Amino acid sequence: MRRLSKTCADWGIRLTLDKGGYALRYGILYSVIIALVLLVPFFVYIDLMVHINETKSEIEMKKKSFEILSKMQAYSGSNEEAFTFPRYNRYRGGLYDANFQPVFTLLEGTPLSFAPGYSENGNRRYYILPLPKGRYFGADYLILEGEIDNYEIYRMALLIALGIVLLLFGLSYYIFRNFALPFEKVNARLDSFIKDSMHEINTPLSIINVNVDMFSNRFGDNRYMQRIKAASKTLATIYNDMDYLIKQERFSFEKESIDMSRFIEERVVYFRDIAALRQITIETKIEPDVTLYFNPTQLQRIVDNTLSNAIKYSHEKGEVSVSLHLHAEEVLFCVRDRGIGIEKPEKIFERYYRENLNKGGFGIGLNIVKRIIDEHGIKLDIDSKPGEGSRFCYRFPIGSGAHS
Numbered sequence: 001m002r003r004l005s006k007t008c009a010d011w012g013i014r015l016t017l018d019k020g021g022y023a024l025r026y027g028i029l030y031s032v033i034i035a036l037v038l039l040v041p042f043f044v045y046i047d048l049m050v051h052i053n054e055t056k057s058e059i060e061m062k063k064k065s066f067e068i069l070s071k072m073q074a075y076s077g078s079n080e081e082a083f084t085f086p087r088y089n090r091y092r093g094g095l096y097d098a099n100f101q102p103v104f105t106l107l108e109g110t111p112l113s114f115a116p117g118y119s120e121n122g123n124r125r126y127y128i129l130p131l132p133k134g135r136y137f138g139a140d141y142l143i144l145e146g147e148i149d150n151y152e153i154y155r156m157a158l159l160i161a162l163g164i165v166l167l168l169f170g171l172s173y174y175i176f177r178n179f180a181l182p183f184e185k186v187n188a189r190l191d192s193f194i195k196d197s198m199h200e201i202n203t204p205l206s207i208i209n210v211n212v213d214m215f216s217n218r219f220g221d222n223r224y225m226q227r228i229k230a231a232s233k234t235l236a237t238i239y240n241d242m243d244y245l246i247k248q249e250r251f252s253f254e255k256e257s258i259d260m261s262r263f264i265e266e267r268v269v270y271f272r273d274i275a276a277l278r279q280i281t282i283e284t285k286i287e288p289d290v291t292l293y294f295n296p297t298q299l300q301r302i303v304d305n306t307l308s309n310a311i312k313y314s315h316e317k318g319e320v321s322v323s324l325h326l327h328a329e330e331v332l333f334c335v336r337d338r339g340i341g342i343e344k345p346e347k348i349f350e351r352y353y354r355e356n357l358n359k360g361g362f363g364i365g366l367n368i369v370k371r372i373i374d375e376h377g378i379k380l381d382i383d384s385k386p387g388e389g390s391r392f393c394y395r396f397p398i399g400s401g402a403h404s
Contacts, residue, residue: 021298024173031169035161042161048152054125057148058118061127065144069129072136083137091146095131095139103139112142123147136370199241208232230277233270237308241365244301248371253295260292264324264333271307279317280309287325292396298372305365306335306392313390314339331378331396338389345382 009378066087075083085093094105100114111126113119119126128140136142212229232253276281292299310320314337323335347353349370353363373380377397384390 013074020307026172028095028169028172030172031165034168034172035165038164042068042157046153046157049157050150053148053150053153057125057146059144061118061144063140065093065127068093068142068144069131069136074183076136089142093142093144093397095137095142096141097138098133098140099362100141103137104144107145109145111145114141116141120148120150123149140158158240165386205232205236205239209236226254226273227277228278232275233274237365239306240304241301241368245364246295246340247369248368253298255293255295257301258292258294258296260290260294260299260331260333261286261324263296264322267300267303268306268322271304271311274308275311275320278311278314279321280311280314281318282320282322285321285323285325290324290326290331291364292331294376298376301365302369302372302394303333306394308365310335310337310339310390329398331398332393333396334391334393336389336391341386341388342382342384342390343386345384 020245031199071086072083078093085106087106092106092108095103096105097103109121109124111119111128112121114128116128118129119128125146125148127144131142133140155354169394183354208228209232212225212232216225248331264286266283268284272282307320307322314320318338321334323332323334325332342348349366351367353362373394379395381393381395382390
């Protein structure tokens, strides 16, 4: 036995295309995708710029070290009493003995390694130059210290990245906004066509129903008239679903006090003609005087679609059971059939989904029901087993205004 008990999210779609939303959504999507594709070469570019900056720092520190060495050589061949150690804005130097103890130093830090050449320690960079032993003030090493700052590289990279993303988004938004124009026109025409068609269908459908009733009252029912009546009522149910789809985004459905017991009885009477065509009986167990504060149009969509499906998927000469009663803090409206059952209960609320393509319909009825019960916080329990039938039980909260 499969059981589904939940409130369902909205899978609905509109008949008209939201051009701005479409362009914005896909503009962002494609901008992100292209930006991610560009990240790899962009990071390679940043790494290359950092490496170039490191190389420039090494060359400049090496140049400054030999510049200091040149000045010390010049001093050793002169008659000056004191040597003024060169000072730079970006660099600090020092002289160290063989044990790397300072002879003279302006350094603020210490290198991690005293191996000759270029090295780093955090943001600080060091260049160590070995000196001829005992020639320059008893020092064996000249060490130059400086800081390297890649802030400008990262700042410029960030600005370039933001510029690229904004440019990509602007171009994508423009392209998709204009790309959507033909679809928007087609959807607008389709929307207009459906509304006009619904209006045109309503008049002949009403004439058929009225004349069938008048004929039946005057000459009595016969099997041919019953078939016409059942077919017109089936068509009317589909028409009401389509009409609701068109109006749901444009109209608000006001609530009112409804005698739900009487409402269910009337809908059962309405569907008995459709059920009789396949010799299906509808049994009812309806508690009297149950009142619900609800919108009649939305309640009819719930009841009609549930009854219609129960009859549609029942076997010939089968039975459909309808019940309504108060239970605890809820009103329970349940419909049970003993038909073919449901293979995938979790999918039946998807628009246009039909498990049995031979049974007709558009697959929109339960999608409409789902939207209504989600809107009003109505819980739905579905018990179904393939080959044994299904049971739909709607639980209207007392907070909806239900009482007996």
